[in-house]
Amino acid sequence: MTAFAVSAMSTAAVGVAHAQPNIALVKYWGKRDVRLNLPAAGSLSVTLKDLWTRTRVEFDAGFHHDALLLDGREDHPALRRVGACLDLLRAAAGTDCRARVETHNNFPTAAGLASSASGFAALVVATAAALDLDLEPAELSRLARQGSGSAARSIFGGFVEMHAGSRADGADAVAEPLASASDWPLEVVVAVTSRARKTTGSTDGMQHSADTSPFYPAWVASVDDDLAEARQAVARRDFEALADVSEASCLKMHAVMFSSRPALMYWSDRTLACIERVRQLRQRDGLGVFFTVDAGPQVKAVCQPADVATVAAALADLPGVERVLRTPLGEGARLVDAGSQETAGGGA
Numbered sequence: 482m483t484a485f486a487v488s489a490m491s492t493a494a495v496g497v498a499h500a501q502p503n504i505a506l507v508k509y510w511g512k513r514d515v516r517l518n519l520p521a522a523g524s525l526s527v528t529l530k531d532l533w534t535r536t537r538v539e540f541d542a543g544f545h546h547d548a549l550l551l552d553g554r555e556d557h558p559a560l561r562r563v564g565a566c567l568d569l570l571r572a573a574a575g576t577d578c579r580a581r582v583e584t585h586n587n588f589p590t591a592a593g594l595a596s597s598a599s600g601f602a603a604l605v606v607a608t609a610a611a612l613d614l615d616l617e618p619a620e621l622s623r624l625a626r627q628g629s630g631s632a633a634r635s636i637f638g639g640f641v642e643m644h645a646g647s648r649a650d651g652a653d654a655v656a657e658p659l660a661s662a663s664d665w666p667l668e669v670v671v672a673v674t675s676r677a678r679k680t681t682g683s684t685d686g687m688q689h690s691a692d693t694s695p696f697y698p699a700w701v702a703s704v705d706d707d708l709a710e711a712r713q714a715v716a717r718r719d720f721e722a723l724a725d726v727s728e729a730s731c732l733k734m735h736a737v738m739f740s741s742r743p744a745l746m747y748w749s750d751r752t753l754a755c756i757e758r759v760r761q762l763r764q765r766d767g768l769g770v771f772f773t774v775d776a777g778p779q780v781k782a783v784c785q786p787a788d789v790a791t792v793a794a795a796l797a798d799l800p801g802v803e804r805v806l807r808t809p810l811g812e813g814a815r816l817v818d819a820g821s822q823e824t825a826g827g828g829a
């Protein structure tokens with residue numbers, strides 16, 4: 482892992498950061514502590530490269546309240562969560578100065594493409610810089626987790642494991658890089674089947690599953706074994722083993738969603754068509770590809786580089802697939818200067 486500390490910005494209380502979403506292969510769905518946003522189990526993800534969030538945070542003694550502009554629009558629904566995350570960093574810096582946050586995604590927001598992961602990772606890195614806080618990556622991950630559990634993983638690049646931790650204060654519920662993007666250069670194809678915002682967000686959805694799905698306890702109890710399998714697959718660069726455990730974890734999580742009452746159904750018929758196509762490509766045609774789906778209708782296909790073009794073309798051909806995005810794995814969240822030049826590299 483590359484050493485990474487957020488460098489101070491001494492002249493202006495401004496920080497700009499860039500972060501990418503990550504896609505969980507071993508999924509996170511459930512919390513052991515809602516207030517501190519502690520996950521009930523660990524998870525394992527890959528950070529993407531070409532989907533990104535860019536966030537600028539400015540503190541000014543003249544601001545009377547926090548403001549959030551998401552893709553150029555004042556975004557009130559997300560402001561409460563953003564403000565709570567800013568409060569954590571304000572407390573660490575000993576200030577109560579208000580902030581203006583401008584953030585932009587180059588991909589659809591809140592449609593199951595992990596915009597909260599890149600969003601909160603970028604927010605924490607930019608805010609720490611603006612407030613002159615020199616924080617270690619694990620501390621940035623801990624802070625990002627309190628914004629959104631999956632954001633803890635986007636602090637790092639490549640293959641990342643999120644630890645559930647056992648401490649009541651959540652100090653050990655942080656992510657850790659396992660291997661870099663260049664260590665195992667897999668690629669991801671995203672089949673976008675809808676750009677609509679999801680109707681039930683992950684936070685509410687996982688609480689609803691914990692409260693109502695009879696499968697929830699078995700799901701949580703099964704994650705440690707999946708993590709061990711996935712960790713070993715990454716260490717051995719064993720694609721088949723990673724494919725098996727990732728598809729199993731995804732389908733188990735969706736079984737918990739389906740079995741919640743009322744049911745959470747993030748899939749559409751288009752989602753299922755993409756899953757079926759990926760299964761054919763892997764099982765019938767022998768391509769290096771597997772699927773995963775999060776809390777939305779998009780399907781992500783993780784591919785061996787040699788097969789990525791065939792997979793992208795096959796998914797793009799399906800009726801109802803609006804667009805196909807293709808990306809290698811990328812780095813963790815990092816600072817950029819005001820002129821958008823990157824100034825610090827993230828972990829792994």
Ligand code: DP6
Nearest residue numbers: 505508509629630631683684775776
């Ligand atoms: C299905 O990280 O969005 O994408 O911690 O409540 O913000 P909060 O949830 P969030 O949940 C992600 C759920 C998932 C699976 C995953 O990314 O592991």
